[in-house]
Amino acid sequence: MLYTQKIALTKTNDSNDSTDICFNRISQFRLRGYIKATHTEWTRSAWLTDLVKYGQDTNAPYSKRNCAAKMSVSTATMSLPNPFLSDLKEDILFHLGPNTRDPKNIQKFRDTKFVIIGGTPSRMKLYAEKLSDLFKEEVLDFTSGDRYAFFKVGPVVTVSIFTVFYFPAWCRLGSVSVVLHEIIKLLYHAQCEDVALIRTGTCGGIGVEPGTVVVTRNAVNDRFQPVFEFSRLGETVSRSTKLCSELADSIMACQNNNIPIIKADTMCAEDFYECQGRLDGAICEITKEQKMAFLQKAVEAGVRNIEMESCGIAALCNACGVKAAVVCVTLIDRLKGDQLNTPTEILRKWEQRPFTVIVEFIKEQLKISSWKNGDAS
Numbered sequence: 001m002l003y004t005q006k007i008a009l010t011k012t013n014d015s016n017d018s019t020d021i022c023f024n025r026i027s028q029f030r031l032r033g034y035i036k037a038t039h040t041e042w043t044r045s046a047w048l049t050d051l052v053k054y055g056q057d058t059n060a061p062y063s064k065r066n067c068a069a070k071m072s073v074s075t076a077t078m079s080l081p082n083p084f085l086s087d088l089k090e091d092i093l094f095h096l097g098p099n100t101r102d103p104k105n106i107q108k109f110r111d112t113k114f115v116i117i118g119g120t121p122s123r124m125k126l127y128a129e130k131l132s133d134l135f136k137e138e139v140l141d142f143t144s145g146d147r148y149a150f151f152k153v154g155p156v157v158t159v160s161i162f163t164v165f166y167f168p169a170w171c172r173l174g175s176v177s178v179v180l181h182e183i184i185k186l187l188y189h190a191q192c193e194d195v196a197l198i199r200t201g202t203c204g205g206i207g208v209e210p211g212t213v214v215v216t217r218n219a220v221n222d223r224f225q226p227v228f229e230f231s232r233l234g235e236t237v238s239r240s241t242k243l244c245s246e247l248a249d250s251i252m253a254c255q256n257n258n259i260p261i262i263k264a265d266t267m268c269a270e271d272f273y274e275c276q277g278r279l280d281g282a283i284c285e286i287t288k289e290q291k292m293a294f295l296q297k298a299v300e301a302g303v304r305n306i307e308m309e310s311c312g313i314a315a316l317c318n319a320c321g322v323k324a325a326v327v328c329v330t331l332i333d334r335l336k337g338d339q340l341n342t343p344t345e346i347l348r349k350w351e352q353r354p355f356t357v358i359v360e361f362i363k364e365q366l367k368i369s370s371w372k373n374g375d376a377s
């Protein structure tokens with residue numbers, strides 16, 4: 001009954017660190033009994049083949065370009081800890097749309113290297129359109145009906161956390177979890193290798209200048225522990241929220257824009273008002289002193305921002321062996337207030353910042369320097 005899939009590891013000439021990570025990951029899976037038999041295959045990725053085949057022609061579409069394929073944070077494992085998946089004749093990814101009965105559609109995702117997840121459908125569409133300029137590839141729109149907005153451009157998938165039919169705030173984690181399960185299964189079915197999943201979005205800052213981008217070091221709960229707890233069949237399940245530190249460091253390392261950026265711990269709260277210690281919700285049963293003492297404690301624990309999705313995303317990715325990062329922009333300094341009263345035009349500009357940061361990282365990974373229209377932002 002154990003689920004088995006060939007694991008292809010990407011080996012590049014100087015990827016010894018990655019190699020270790022790969023072996024560690026496989027050992028972990030073996031120890032946990034998830035892998036019955038592992039076929040380990042050293043393979044140069046399709047991109048490296050392109051490197052040999054095509055010239056450095058930046059006018060060529062992405063798929064025909066000479067992109068340096070080496071991911072500096074490479075691990076390549078696609079094996080899911082679910083023994084029941086192998087019993088499925090077909091896997092209907094109900095919310096996302098694709099169905100394994102249609103292998104042609106699934107194969108379109110085979111070259112996926114980056115998944116950008118977060119925000120509203122319109123923001124994800126905008127990101128896809130901007131990436132289309134970068135890769136000189138058309139945007140493939142997989143949005144199906146009233147569900148999640150979901151696009152692919154070159155090696156990047158962008159997907160909204162909120163459904164097209166907006167989920168209410170209290171339903172958010174359910175919304176993220178649904179889309180994540182299906183995205184991870186899609187990557188699995190398409191036999192993708194070496195994918196980086198990056199959650200992008202907005203957050204509240206603690207003691208940092210609004211507009212600062214925070215790359216998450218640890219995603220922690222409101223007790224500042226790197227775990228995600230949820231209820232399953234009446235019992236509390238606790239999962240590690242460990243993120244890929246190499247991925248976070250790579251994102252930090254390749255910034256050459258003027259965007260303020262820091263690496264810090266991120267607190268994941270269950271709601272926007274009460275659970276983030278706001279005094280301006282419809283109900284408030286804490287004092288200002290309690291709020292400030294909590295925020296101070298958070299700062300001392302290394303937390304510099306608060307949002308609502310990081311722990312759920314980190315926990316699921318970690319359990320499935322998908323490397324993940326969280327890159328969010330702060331819209332407010334919570335030490336100074338609770339209301340988001342920055343003018344909308346400024347907020348819209350700040351909201352672009354995590355994407356600009358992620359694009360720098362993608363460009364660096366793929367060694368792309370040209371933008372058709374100048375800039376990503």
Ligand code: URA
Pocket residue numbers: 202203204205272276306307308331332
């Ligand atoms: N998103 C949050 O979760 N909190 C904030 O304060 C701002 C954005």
